[in-house]
Amino acid sequence: xxxxxxxGSVLIAVFIIFGAYSFMESNVKYVTIEEAKKTAKKVQIVGxxxxxxxxxxxxxxxxxVFYLKDDNGEIVKVVHKGPRPNNFExxxxxxxxxYYKDGKFESQEILTKCPSKYQSADxxxxxxx
Amino acid sequence: MVGxxxxxxxxVSVLFATIGYYLGFKGRRNLIPKARLSYHIxxxxxxxxxxxxxxxxxxxxxxxxxVWSYSSTDLSTPLLISTFYAGQExxxxxxxxxxxxxxxxxxxxxxxxxYEPEVMSVYSLVKVFLLLILIVKSPFEYIWETWPxxxxxxxxxxxxxxxxxxxxxxxxxxxxxxxFIGFASMAIPxxxxxxxxxxxxxxxxxxxxxxxxxxxxxxxxxxxxIGGFWAYxxxxxxxxxxxxxxxxxSLVPWLIAVGTIHTMLVQKRTGAFARWNxxxxxxxxxxxxxxxxxxxxxxxxxxSVHSFVDPGMWVYSxxxxxxxxxxxxxxxxxxARRKEIPKVKVESDLLSREYxxxxxxxxxxxxxxxxxxxxSSPIITKILEGxxxxxxxxxxxxxxxxxxxxxxxxxxxxxxxxxxxTKPEALLKTLMFPTSASTIxxxxxxxxxxREILMALFIxxxxxxxxVNLRIAYKxxxxxxxxxxxxxxxxxxxxxxxxxxxxxxxxxxQVLSLPKGQEVTAFGYKxxxxxxxxxxKERVAYNVKVEKDGDSxxxxxxxxxxxxxxxxxxxxxxxxxxxxxxxxxxxxPAFLIKNMLTNDLYLSPMSLEKSGVxxxxxxxxxxxLNKNQEKTIGGYTLKxxxxxxxxxxxxxxxxxQDFAIGAVIEVIYKGKKExxxxxxxxxxxxxxxxxxxxxxxxxxxxxxxVEGGQIAVTFGDGAIDSEVKxxxxxxxxxxxxxxxxINLVWFGVLVILAGFIVSMLRRISEVRR
Numbered sequence: 001x002x003x004x005x006x007x008g009s010v011l012i013a014v015f016i017i018f019g020a021y022s023f024m025e026s027n028v029k030y031v032t033i034e035e036a037k038k039t040a041k042k043v044q045i046v047g048x049x050x051x052x053x054x055x056x057x058x059x060x061x062x063x064x065v066f067y068l069k070d071d072n073g074e075i076v077k078v079v080h081k082g083p084r085p086n087n088f089e090x091x092x093x094x095x096x097x098x099y100y101k102d103g104k105f106e107s108q109e110i111l112t113k114c115p116s117k118y119q120s121a122d123x124x125x126x127x128x129x
Numbered sequence: 130m131v132g133x134x135x136x137x138x139x140x141v142s143v144l145f146a147t148i149g150y151y152l153g154f155k156g157r158r159n160l161i162p163k164a165r166l167s168y169h170i171x172x173x174x175x176x177x178x179x180x181x182x183x184x185x186x187x188x189x190x191x192x193x194x195x196v197w198s199y200s201s202t203d204l205s206t207p208l209l210i211s212t213f214y215a216g217q218e219x220x221x222x223x224x225x226x227x228x229x230x231x232x233x234x235x236x237x238x239x240x241x242x243x244y245e246p247e248v249m250s251v252y253s254l255v256k257v258f259l260l261l262i263l264i265v266k267s268p269f270e271y272i273w274e275t276w277p278x279x280x281x282x283x284x285x286x287x288x289x290x291x292x293x294x295x296x297x298x299x300x301x302x303x304x305x306x307x308x309f310i311g312f313a314s315m316a317i318p319x320x321x322x323x324x325x326x327x328x329x330x331x332x333x334x335x336x337x338x339x340x341x342x343x344x345x346x347x348x349x350x351x352x353x354x355i356g357g358f359w360a361y362x363x364x365x366x367x368x369x370x371x372x373x374x375x376x377x378x379s380l381v382p383w384l385i386a387v388g389t390i391h392t393m394l395v396q397k398r399t400g401a402f403a404r405w406n407x408x409x410x411x412x413x414x415x416x417x418x419x420x421x422x423x424x425x426x427x428x429x430x431x432x433s434v435h436s437f438v439d440p441g442m443w444v445y446s447x448x449x450x451x452x453x454x455x456x457x458x459x460x461x462x463x464x465a466r467r468k469e470i471p472k473v474k475v476e477s478d479l480l481s482r483e484y485x486x487x488x489x490x491x492x493x494x495x496x497x498x499x500x501x502x503x504x505s506s507p508i509i510t511k512i513l514e515g516x517x518x519x520x521x522x523x524x525x526x527x528x529x530x531x532x533x534x535x536x537x538x539x540x541x542x543x544x545x546x547x548x549x550x551t552k553p554e555a556l557l558k559t560l561m562f563p564t565s566a567s568t569i570x571x572x573x574x575x576x577x578x579x580r581e582i583l584m585a586l587f588i589x590x591x592x593x594x595x596x597v598n599l600r601i602a603y604k605x606x607x608x609x610x611x612x613x614x615x616x617x618x619x620x621x622x623x624x625x626x627x628x629x630x631x632x633x634x635x636x637x638x639q640v641l642s643l644p645k646g647q648e649v650t651a652f653g654y655k656x657x658x659x660x661x662x663x664x665x666k667e668r669v670a671y672n673v674k675v676e677k678d679g680d681s682x683x684x685x686x687x688x689x690x691x692x693x694x695x696x697x698x699x700x701x702x703x704x705x706x707x708x709x710x711x712x713x714x715x716x717x718p719a720f721l722i723k724n725m726l727t728n729d730l731y732l733s734p735m736s737l738e739k740s741g742v743x744x745x746x747x748x749x750x751x752x753x754l755n756k757n758q759e760k761t762i763g764g765y766t767l768k769x770x771x772x773x774x775x776x777x778x779x780x781x782x783x784x785x786q787d788f789a790i791g792a793v794i795e796v797i798y799k800g801k802k803e804x805x806x807x808x809x810x811x812x813x814x815x816x817x818x819x820x821x822x823x824x825x826x827x828x829x830x831x832x833x834x835v836e837g838g839q840i841a842v843t844f845g846d847g848a849i850d851s852e853v854k855x856x857x858x859x860x861x862x863x864x865x866x867x868x869x870x871i872n873l874v875w876f877g878v879l880v881i882l883a884g885f886i887v888s889m890l891r892r893i894s895e896v897r898r
């Protein structure tokens with residue numbers, strides 16, 4: 001019976017360490033552009049789309065290119081694998097997930113955050129004189 | 130007012146029922162009929178309140194915030210009904226509705242089995258809290274109550290805000306109603322566990338609790354399956370599972386409930402694992418509450434693609450209190466009684482069914498633990514690091530893969546074990562066929578091209594699980610099919626796992642540019658983009674002709690700007706056996722059976738481009754112009770005067786249609802002043818600038834910032850002139866992918882659910898005996 005308890009606790013410990021390790025590994029941290037440049041890990045950056053710089057979708061490479069400015073005012077070129085995301089034009093801020101590599105941020109996922117004006121009474125106002 | 134009054138009556142009467150039943154259990158038996166009557170009153174008022182809400186929706190009473198927020202006059206009746214549960218308030222209403230009705234069944238079931246006051250006092254308490262949520266967050270609130278001061282009293286908007294187009298399909302009509310049966314019924318195993326602790330009858334409770342546990346797993350499982358199919362078929366996730374918090378939060382309680390079924394089986398037979406089963410039954414319900422908290426409290430905030438609406442302080446605190454109350458009652462009682470719960474010695478032989486069933490239960494808990502830890506990662510990181518961030522999808526795949534391999538192995542082994550002890554010789558004999566069959570199967574796949582060790586192992590154990598159970602199912606089917614439930618379910622799990630491996634690990638995908646009218650070949654299919662057309666006031670279909678072996682079909686891929694979501698919606702088109710165009714196109718079934726038996730062809734639209742017009746690299750140097758500011762480039766002076774937009778274009782922009790915006794620019798060249806208006810055309814939300822010639826140069830308006838009064842133009846030497854003069858062609862960019870053996874996933878799920886139904890019927894008949 002003793003052996004079983006030992007084997008059981010070792011197994012549980014292994015699972016917990018394995019889980020905690022995977023958790024740390026896969027946890028995608030929010031960083032600034034400056035920090036993103038220093039790490040080879042997958043990270044995410046919150047920022048604003050720099051509208052006066054070029055932004056286009058390249059159909060051949062299936063890449064969407066734009067510039068992102070973070071809260072510190074630093075600007076980075078983002079190359080996103082995929083089409084222009086939904087809500088991109090009206091997004092108040094954009095979150096990109098990926099890696100910084102060779103002078104640009106290679107994004108795998110973009111989340112766009114929109115001002116939720118539709119939740120408020122504003123949308124109702126058009127019906128009232 | 131009617132709705133609110135009904136909710137209050139329901140709340141007060143169910144509160145009375147709870148107290149009455151509890152006192153009845155404590156000895157005041159004369160209160161039981163009164164408690165029963167109160168419960169009936171509350172059930173009837175909840176049903177009336179639900180009917181009233183449905184009536185408000187169907188008659189478009191937009192003065193109610195909830196009705197205004199989720200419905201509109203242009204929805205079809207089934208979709209209109211589905212707006213009942215499109216928002217938080219309504220989905221809590223649906224949950225309460227199911228809880229009320231299930232409670233009536235539970236009442237007569239428990240009455241027959243002699244524990245009505247006990248179980249109903251616990252169960253009614255769940256309903257008390259659900260109704261409390263409905264009081265705090267009422268679906269019957271008027272708009273002027275929601276936004277006091279902003280909307281005047283008595284105002285009825287002529288139109289509602291409408292239903293999110295993502296939700297406007299058949300699956301929305303059936304998915305939530307099934308999921309919420311699962312959520313509501315999970316309170317029943319919980320109530321049984323609490324009753325066992327209250328009555329100090331730790332051994333016998335599993336027998337009546339088992340059919341309910343299976344029922345809860347069945348309905349939650351069916352809900353999960355439909356959700357997965359929805360994601361695959363309409364939402365365009367590209368797969369059936371995205372490890373999204375909303376999905377995970379139903380998966381986790383399901384895993385726990387399924388784990389409980391395994392050890393309940395042992396307890397029913399031998400009396401072992403009483404404490405484990407009590408804990409698990411409590412946990413499954415607590416996890417339903419925790420999931421609700423995760424997805425309804427807004428705590429996940431910005432970390433997911435789903436938008437989680439912040440329901441406000443009151444609901445947030447209420448959701449936390451509910452979790453505390455029910456885990457306090459459950460785990461508190463379990464802790465207090467832990468010493469007196471009898472410990473039946475478990476048959477601890479490694480080769481016994483008892484031991485393997487327990488392992489299965491533990492394994493499911495471990496998987497659930499990893500999933501819930503990942504789903505809670507924004508909370509965990511918030512506590513540890515001060516800033517919430519979610520784990521990557523890879524976390525789930527990484528952690529569940531090794532566990533999945535072990536699980537599949539156990540599914541195979543546990544089924545051939547005998548109770549108490551299995552003779553190794555007998556075991557070897559029964560395992561001969563499945564072991565060799567799965568080894569041969571895996572070897573063939575390795576030869577074909579499976580190269581990763583973990584994948585090969587997963588295929589080996591999954592096919593092993595399949596073959597073992599297939600053999601048993603076959604034997605049982607020839608004997609007494611009533612007992613086929615467990616092996617049928619596990620045959621399904623084997624098929625499901627093989628389908629998951631094939632379709633997610635070995636899918637192939639390609640991004641294709643389809644110029645209008647030109648044929649492009651991919652995966653053996655000839656694809657041609659033939660043009661687009663409007664389907665309704667918003668939706669646009671981009672038709673792609675798909676040809677193979679002389680058969681050709683048109684696939685309408687949908688992509689449009691949704692006003693509701695303020696964004697581009699993309700819906701895939703899938704050639705699969707489950708394609709429902711077979712009803713309208715008699716030639717389609719033969720084509721699908723010929724080509725789609727082993728592979729689905731999944732076509733998703735990505736964007737519509739115009740070739741030959743716009744390439745920011747080739748149109749020249751980028752220049753930023755502020756309003757009324759002059760800039761001189763090579764003898765040309767440019768001055769941005771104002772934006773040019775017709776009211777018609779403005780209206781089109783507001784309604785999400787194609788529109789154009791121009792910039793009035795004053796150009797001075799060799800003393801000559803000239804005004805030009807280069808334009809950007811927005812087609813399907815894609816900007817397509819058209820250049821203008823000035824002298825020997827070419828001016829292109831490429832980007833704008835309305836608030837800043839800024840524009841970006843390019844000014845080049847017009848080297849691409851010749852290209853521009855060509856009629857620009859539309860290029861549809863799509864992602865084409867093939868999903869091998871995805872049908873195994875759907876078929877496997879159906880087999881699993883069928884197995885659940887058979888098992889449930891068997892356990893119900895055992896209770897009756």
